[in-house]
Amino acid sequence: MNDSPLLPDTLAPASPALAQPCPIRDILDRIGDQWSLLVLLTLRPGTRRFNQLRREIDDISKQMLSRTLKQLEQDGLVSRTAYPEVPPRVEYQLTELGHSLLTPVAALVAWAERHQPAVNAARERYQRATER
Amino acid sequence: MNDSPLLPDTLAPASPALAQPCPIRDILDRIGDQWSLLVLLTLRPGTRRFNQLRREIDDISKQMLSRTLKQLEQDGLVSRTAYPEVPPRVEYQLTELGHSLLTPVAALVAWAERHQPAVNAARERYQRATER
């Protein structure tokens, strides 16, 4: 399937780096799910409770927050502590691993802040170009 | 199709901490959509054609690839060049902005590679803990 007689691709063939059983893919799938990064960033300042997170992120549904936290806990990025009190209290905080992830994530956030004007300009340019 | 130029995007109303006028949210929503990062990484070695990308990423649907590329182009991260030949040829490549984004992304990928064992260990630990 991959060898086409006419295909003039003088470029490098498929890179094996991003194939299926690839750790990058695996981790990227986790942190690239829209909410995970946001939850991690929200936990950066310190311990948070469930509804506190929900209020801070604001447009995440209970179910997604619950699911996201479960995954993050599963991946060892967040720790969960439930106190068997009667109005239940559950606290989430970053593990050391979670903190270590925030270093590259912070770089990403810095990029976002820095290049936001460029992105916005590109968007406007694109819109003007496609309008006519 | 009918696109009104005044159509507001689908961002939700007010949110406290990582609120709306927050570029982090905005950019994170783009790069956190599972495919964008993967496409950018695949374009890193050089120019790629549409189906070439599709083959390299392999489990992305045509529609999502098309949509993702359109967004990336819109955000000024990728440039698109269509040659009016008869078997149509369209080439995509990273812009300078796109390349600049890959720096922090590379840091993230490095983290993923480095900490993959820790994450896997955490997953196994979690599974054993919840199984009983």
Place this chain on the structure above:
DNA sequence: GGGCATAGGTCTACAAACTGGACCGTGAAG
């Protein structure tokens, strides 16, 4: 005692997003 609030979820309909395959037009290969 009865009613309500509170915290952390889960469950359930419903809506939005994504998928895989058909399809398009044109030219070249078999």
Place this chain on the structure above:
DNA sequence: CTTCACGGTCCAGTTTGTAGACCTATGCCC
């Protein structure tokens, strides 16, 4: 003449996410 390939788009069906009701168990107020 049929088949294939290019870069998409369109449609139907499946998966994923949402909002909101509901649950448990206690303490507070009246």
